[in-house]
Amino acid sequence: xxxPVLTLTDRGLYCAAGDFFIDPWRPVxxxxxxxxxxxxxxxxxxxxxxxxxxxxxxxxxxxxxTGDTIRxxxxxxxxxxxxxxxxxxxxxxxxxxxxxxxxEVWVVSGDYKTEPDGLCEPYEPVRCHSFISECTFGLxxxxxxxxxxxxxxxxxxxxxxxxxxxxxxxxxxxLGKAQRLLHLLDPAIGPILTHAAVxxxxxxxxxxxxxxxxxxxxxxxxxxxxxxxxxxxxPPAVLGSPWARRFGPLSTGFASGWMQMRGVRRRRAADRGxxxxxxxxxxxxxxxxxxxxxxxxxxxxxxxxxxxxxLRESGHDAHVLATEYGGEDGDDGPDTGDAA
Amino acid sequence: xxxxxALFTVIDQTTRTSAKVAALADYFATAPDxxxxxxxxxxxxxxxxxxxxxxxxxxxAAEAAxxxxxxxxxxxxVVGDLAETIALxxxxxxxxxxxxxxxxxxxxxxxxxxxxxxxxxAVLAAWDRLDTTERLVFNKLLTGGxxxxxxxxxxxxxxxxxxxxxxxxxxxxxxxxxSPDTTSFATLIEADDPAADLSRPYPFCLAHGxxxxxxxxxxxxxxxxxxxxxxxxxxxxxxGALHVWSRGEELMTDRFPELARLAGDLPGGTVxxxxxxxxxxxxxxxxxxxxxRITRKTVPKKLLAETPVILLAYDLLEAGGADLRAxxxxxxxxAMDRMLASLPPDAPLRPSPLxxxxxxxxxxxxxxxxxxxxxxGLMIKRLSSPYQVGRKRxxxxxxxxxxxxxxxxxxxxxxxxxxxxxxxTDFTFAVWQGNDxxxxxxxxxxxxxxxxxxxxxxxxxxTLQRFGPVRQVTPHHVFEIAFEGIQESPRHKSGIxxxxxxxxxxxxxKTVDQADTLDHLREMLAQYG
Numbered sequence: 109x110x111x112p113v114l115t116l117t118d119r120g121l122y123c124a125a126g127d128f129f130i131d132p133w134r135p136v137x138x139x140x141x142x143x144x145x146x147x148x149x150x151x152x153x154x155x156x157x158x159x160x161x162x163x164x165x166x167x168x169x170x171x172x173x174t175g176d177t178i179r180x181x182x183x184x185x186x187x188x189x190x191x192x193x194x195x196x197x198x199x200x201x202x203x204x205x206x207x208x209x210x211x212e213v214w215v216v217s218g219d220y221k222t223e224p225d226g227l228c229e230p231y232e233p234v235r236c237h238s239f240i241s242e243c244t245f246g247l248x249x250x251x252x253x254x255x256x257x258x259x260x261x262x263x264x265x266x267x268x269x270x271x272x273x274x275x276x277x278x279x280x281x282x283l284g285k286a287q288r289l290l291h292l293l294d295p296a297i298g299p300i301l302t303h304a305a306v307x308x309x310x311x312x313x314x315x316x317x318x319x320x321x322x323x324x325x326x327x328x329x330x331x332x333x334x335x336x337x338x339x340x341x342x343p344p345a346v347l348g349s350p351w352a353r354r355f356g357p358l359s360t361g362f363a364s365g366w367m368q369m370r371g372v373r374r375r376r377a378a379d380r381g382x383x384x385x386x387x388x389x390x391x392x393x394x395x396x397x398x399x400x401x402x403x404x405x406x407x408x409x410x411x412x413x414x415x416x417x418x419l420r421e422s423g424h425d426a427h428v429l430a431t432e433y434g435g436e437d438g439d440d441g442p443d444t445g446d447a448a
Numbered sequence: 449x450x451x452x453x454a455l456f457t458v459i460d461q462t463t464r465t466s467a468k469v470a471a472l473a474d475y476f477a478t479a480p481d482x483x484x485x486x487x488x489x490x491x492x493x494x495x496x497x498x499x500x501x502x503x504x505x506x507x508x509a510a511e512a513a514x515x516x517x518x519x520x521x522x523x524x525x526v527v528g529d530l531a532e533t534i535a536l537x538x539x540x541x542x543x544x545x546x547x548x549x550x551x552x553x554x555x556x557x558x559x560x561x562x563x564x565x566x567x568x569x570a571v572l573a574a575w576d577r578l579d580t581t582e583r584l585v586f587n588k589l590l591t592g593g594x595x596x597x598x599x600x601x602x603x604x605x606x607x608x609x610x611x612x613x614x615x616x617x618x619x620x621x622x623x624x625x626x627s628p629d630t631t632s633f634a635t636l637i638e639a640d641d642p643a644a645d646l647s648r649p650y651p652f653c654l655a656h657g658x659x660x661x662x663x664x665x666x667x668x669x670x671x672x673x674x675x676x677x678x679x680x681x682x683x684x685x686x687x688g689a690l691h692v693w694s695r696g697e698e699l700m701t702d703r704f705p706e707l708a709r710l711a712g713d714l715p716g717g718t719v720x721x722x723x724x725x726x727x728x729x730x731x732x733x734x735x736x737x738x739x740x741r742i743t744r745k746t747v748p749k750k751l752l753a754e755t756p757v758i759l760l761a762y763d764l765l766e767a768g769g770a771d772l773r774a775x776x777x778x779x780x781x782x783a784m785d786r787m788l789a790s791l792p793p794d795a796p797l798r799p800s801p802l803x804x805x806x807x808x809x810x811x812x813x814x815x816x817x818x819x820x821x822x823x824x825g826l827m828i829k830r831l832s833s834p835y836q837v838g839r840k841r842x843x844x845x846x847x848x849x850x851x852x853x854x855x856x857x858x859x860x861x862x863x864x865x866x867x868x869x870x871x872x873t874d875f876t877f878a879v880w881q882g883n884d885x886x887x888x889x890x891x892x893x894x895x896x897x898x899x900x901x902x903x904x905x906x907x908x909x910x911t912l913q914r915f916g917p918v919r920q921v922t923p924h925h926v927f928e929i930a931f932e933g934i935q936e937s938p939r940h941k942s943g944i945x946x947x948x949x950x951x952x953x954x955x956x957x958k959t960v961d962q963a964d965t966l967d968h969l970r971e972m973l974a975q976y977g
Contacts, residue, residue, distance in 0.1 A: 205839055227719075247523045248515050249536035368536065370460065370584075371528050371869035375897060414522045421516060 113189070113214040113238065115208055116429060121216060121240070125209040126189030128157075128214050133432040140161060140191065142218025143202035144169060144283060147432075157184075159193050161316060162201030163228070165283060168312045180229060196220035197231030198386050200313055201285030206234050214238045215400060219409075221385065222392035225255060227291045227318065228284075233399030240406040241431060244387040245365055246415030252389040259292035262361065262382055267297050269321070269359045270337030277352055278361045279344040279378065282306045284386050286341050287320060288312060289363055295321045299335045302326060303342035332356070347378060365389070397424075451479055452487065452549040453582045457598055468598060471765035472606030481633035482550040488636070490594050491603040493697065499559040500567055502530060508568055512575065513537040531587030535580050536926045545577040556589055595866070611637060616651070617838040624648035625699060646749020649693040649976055650719060650773065651764050651837040655827065657856055661808045664828065664845075671777060671831050672803040672811055673762055674823035675846055677735050677933065677947070678725035679742065683707065683759055684796070685714040686769070690889050692724075700724075703759050705747060706796050715787065715796045717769030721835075722761035722800060732760075732822045734977075735947055738934050742792055760800040761788065762827075767836055774836035779929065780835070785853040795842035818849050824932060825849045852972060853952060853962045857885055858925045861907045862918045863965075864892070870918075871897075872904040875951075877929055878941075881966040885923055888942035888969060889931070894951030896925050926958040927951045934973050944977075 114121050119205060120132030128138040142148055142158075144165040149158075149399040153409025156175030158166060163177045178184055180203065183192045185257035188210070193203035200218040205216045224230040252258075264277070269276045280286045290310070290420040300323045302310065307325040314320055324335070326342075332355050346352045349361055362378035373381035388396055393415070397405060406429040407416050417427035458471040464793065474482055477903060485671045489495070489540075498653075510520035515537065524533040554699075555574070559567045571590070578586055604622060608615040625647045664670060690711035694700045700843040701707075704724065725732035726741065737755045741747065764784035765773055771782050788799050805811040815826050825848035833843035856877035864873035874892050878885035895903070903925070913920040930952035937945035 247526060248513060248519060249523050249527055249533060251536070369527055369869065370532055371865075371867050374460075374867045375871070380465065392511070411522075414519065418516070418519055 113209045113212050114216070114240070116431070121431070123186075123189050123207055123209070126186035126191065126207070128186055128189075129153075130207075131218065133340065135232075136266060137250055138186075140205055141166065142196065142205055142216065143199055143347055145199070145219070148218060157191075159201050159203050162203065164312050164316055165201060165309065168308065169283075170271035194234050195229035195232045197222065197224065197228060200228040200316075201220070202228065202284075204232075204234055206236065212237055214240065217241045217396070219244070219387055220396065221388050221424060222396055223252065223255060225288050225291070227288055227387075231396070235401050237402060238404040238406065239397060239400045239402035240321065240408060241393065242387065243387065243393055243410035243412060243415040244408050245389050245416075246407070246411040248390045250365060250368055250385075250389045252383065252385060255288075255292065255384060258382055258384045261298060262292065262363070263294045264287070265359070265361060265380055265382075266293070269339075271296050273336065274357045274359045275335075275337075275355045276339040276361065277346070277358050278339060278341050278363060278382075279347050280306075280341060281365045282343050283309050285363060285384075286310075286343075287318065288384075288386065289341060290320050290323065293321060293339065298339060299324055301330075301335060301338050303338045303340065303346060305343050307342050341369050347376070449545065449547055449552050449578070449582050449585065452483065453579075453585050455487075456585050456596060457581055459598055463553050465602065469602060469606045469609065472603060473609040476607055476610035480548060480550070482628075483548050485628045485631075485633040485636065486550055486553055488603065488607065488622065488633075490589075491598050492600045492622055494627050495594060496553050496557055496589060496668070496699045497560065497697045498590070498706040499556050500571065500590055502591055503573070504564065504568070505534060505587070508571060509534040509537060509575075512572055513539065525863065526870055528865040531584055531591055534575075534587050535583035536592045538575050540585065541578055542585075543577040544579070545574075545582075552586060564672075566688050568618060590955070607637070613637070619651040619837050620648070623697060624693070646686045646689060647684060647691040647699070649684060649691075649697070650721075650771075650835070652680065652682070652695050652721070653763075653836045653844060654839035655829075655846040656839065656841050658828070658847050661811070661828070663846070664808075667805055667808050667811065667832055671829045672805055672814075673800050673829070674803065674818065674821055675762055675825045675827045675848065676723040676725055676732060676800065677822070677824045678723040678738060678760070680733065681709060681722060681759065682765070683714075683718075683720045683722070683761075684766075685711055685718045686716060688716065700825060703741065703745060703747065706756055707759065708751065710759075710795065710797060713791050713797070715768065717766060718787070719764070719766035720759065720761045720784070720797075721763035721765055722759045724757055724759055726755040727758045727796075734822070734933065734935050736937075736945065757930065760795040761797060762800040763835060767884075776832045776834070777829055778831040804892060815847060815849065819933075827924045836916055847930075849909065851928045851932055851948075851952070852934065852976065854879065854930050854969060854972070855926050855955060855958060855962065856888070857883055857923045857960050857963045858903075858921065858927060859887060859923055860918050861903075863920055868900070870904075871900050875927075877927065878884050878923070879964050879969060881968050886942050886966050887941065888944060888966070889929060889946045889949045891927075891929055891949045891951050894930070895954060899954055901930070923942065923960050926955040926960060926963050928953040928955055934969070934977050936973060936977060942969070944967060944973055 111124055114123050119134040119136055121130040128140055129136045130140045131142055131148040133150055138155045139153035140157045143289050144162055149166050151170045156173050160177035160179055178193050180193055180195055183190050190208045192206045196202040196204045196218050198221055205219055213236040215234045219242050220231055222231050244324045266276045280289050286306040302323045302325055310320055360378040361380040361382055362376050363382040363384050366372045367381030367383045405419055405424050405426040408429045408431040410426045416426045416428050455471055455475045459468050506520055510517045522682055528534040536821045559570055604615055604618050608618050624645055667708055684691040690708055692704055693698050726737040741755055764780045767783055803814055818825050828845040828847055830843040856879050858875045859874040859878045860876035862874040864871055876887050876890050878887045907921055910922045911919045929949055931946040931949040933947035935945050
């Protein structure tokens with residue numbers, strides 16, 4: 109058998125035909141990046157390639173990196189490989205990467221979700237021979253509700269807090285989840301305040317045309333009492349911090365797929381947990397895998413062992429791929445992955 | 449069920465006690481009496497009998513979800529709660545139901561009389577008519593483990609708000625031998641005669657821990673006793689019958705047949721508070737001896753002879769049928785001593801001795817001898833104090849000995865349940881015997897959530913081997929294990945068993961070779977066992 113299109117090395121997924129890596133975790137010469145989250149887009153590579161929608165945020169996070177951009181669906185020849193990027197529906201600019209070598213097609217999913225969120229480019233299934241899929245939520249207990257329902261829950265919570273004179277603090281990862289939530293909020297309820305980490309990302313995304321509601325950046329000068337009924341969007345690290353307490357009586361919410369589990373919800377010490385994720389749920393993963401028509405499946409990032417066993421039982425050629433995205437173990441996540 | 453599920457949701461969504469009480473009070477003000485009664489029963493540990501085994505529930509849930517049983521079990525291991533796992537894996541309901549909590553409980557109880565197939569049909573039909581939260585509640589009722597962050601005390605406070613009755617009186621009404629089958633909401637909560645039930649105990653007065661005695665004022669205002677390591681109990685002699693209640697409101701009369709004679713020894717209308725201990729004739733036996741008795745509902749003669757149980761009484765709550773709880777402690781004690789002085793010498797009851805002291809320093813010195821006395825420390829009680837309901841700060845203090853400690857190496861880890869699902873919290877520890885690490889105890893508590901998070905990440909990266917849910921890890925981390933007592937135990941590989949082991953500190957400053965040895969534990973056994 110010929111060399112596989114992609115192999116796992118100690119630096120990451122490697123394509124020998126094109127001499128490049130996909131989302132490598134140690135510095136390499138040429139890195140193709142699925143999306144700008146820290147466990148996928150790491151600093152220190154000599155050349156980067158990502159979608160044009162991904163590059164501004166990546167520059168914002170990694171500084172002055174050298175690299176090219178590519179449009180969704182555009183093909184590019186690298187050595188003996190042909191690559192193209194396809195929407196993954198995870199966060200704005202995120203992509204699955206398709207690699208074709210001598211007629212053999214592999215797709216690296218990066219992180220993805222199948223439900224369109226109205227903000228980032230909707231997920232597109234890509235036919236392939238081998239599919240390397242994440243499975244962060246690869247357990248049958250994860251079943252997302254349509255985001256309109258979650259949006260209604262969040263807005264109802266906000267409105268109730270506003271009526272009772274409490275400020276709402278919604279904790280969400282600053283790239284992706286924060287903007288998705290902003291997009292779902294009903295600005296008629298009250299002013300929306302943002303933590304600097306969120307607002308800096310907002311600024312980058314607005315500049316590339318993303319439609320977000322008006323927000324007020326929280327600065328040291330901001331009169332914290334001047335915005336009754338406000339909702340604050342901030343990274344999870346601020347929960348329980350002095351920064352948060354200065355806003356007066358608060359109700360806290362945490363938005364993540366992990367909030368599906370009551371144990372995690374209670375541990376998070378937020379008043380409310382909203383179940384909303386930028387990853388596919390159990391049904392979404394199975395649907396996505398089916399749509400690729402792939403003969404071989406490689407599972408990374410999540411409940412890999414359990415999910416792989418299930419796929420094998422359903423007749424798939426499935427394998428665990430021990431990458432360094434998140435953690436290599438199946439049960440890693442709820443307390444380490446804020447991005448989910 | 450919708451009303452109860454909504455209550456569950458509100459309580460589950462807040463960490464604020466005041467919000468929980470408000471939601472409960474609102475529920476008590478609006479729900480039908482029968483539902484209120486069941487709600488009180490559930491929150492005071494009186495659950496409906498389990499009608500279906502959890503094994504069957506797992507089978508049915510996996511089948512209904514269209515997944516293999518192993519996948520269901522793996523999901524359960526991650527979620528850490530069976531009722532919740534079932535609620536989550538099931539496909540969305542196709543119908544809905546507007547029936548009351550009592551309806552569902554009665555429905556569940558009817559299942560107990562039907563055959564397995566009929567139970568399955570009924571449970572699947574129920575699941576298909578309930579939303580995720582209702583299913584969770586329903587499954588909790590089915591499996592019998594209902595814990596949702598509401599203590600009996602909190603529930604009683606809410607009930608007091610809703611009914612306008614004093615909390616202490618309600619607490620008393622809710623004690624003892626009732627179930628929704630034997631009473632009604634009106635009888636239990638609103639009827640005139642709360643003491644109608646001859647077996648009904650009083651709410652226990654509980655103590656807070658204390659370290660610093662200087663704030664307590666003159667020692668002459670206080671009474672000191674040994675703090676025994678037994679089972680807190682009320683012994684009730686009324687109407688010629690005897691009842692023994694544990695602090696967990698379990699009726700234990702039948703487990704201690706040697707106490708039955710007290711029905712005749714004690715005057716009618718007597719309630720004593722004290723500690724049940726296994727007794728060797730002069731001093732308490734180790735708790736392990738008593739443990740053998742607790743687990744038996746009927747007691748073999750041999751065991752009864754080897755480990756006879758007595759009550760070390762320290763308070764008199766009722767005499768001649770009169771409630772003495774408002775009387776000052778010193779008067780209650782005097783009355784108790786007078787009553788017990790007239791008991792036959794072989795009665796399984798004696799007063800817990802008072803410890804005389806002229807100053808705090810002499811008490812401090814006496815506390816140091818607690819282990820020799822087979823006690824855990826001292827109880828300090830205000831002489832003028834009434835017998836309070838529950839844990840009130842100010843009058844009763846427990847002044848425990850510092851725990852014994854040993855530095856041990858973590859060798860196995862297992863994930864917890866409920867709030868600790870998905871987090872490695874249950875560890876097995878070892879000490880050195882030559883070049884080998886010998887496991888000697890497990891411990892589950894003592895670390896912060898952040899520390900558990902940190903150790904969880906470490907366990908995942910340092911697993912050597914898996915035995916089902918248990919992971920053997922690289923011997924690397926040293927923990928200071930605290931415990932209250934140490935005993936010989938032929939059942940354990942190390943030959944010792946600890947009482948109340950927990951993690952006192954994560955000794956990141958120590959390496960494994962600095963952990964203690966089994967010989968060191970044996971020396972402790974010789975000294976304190």
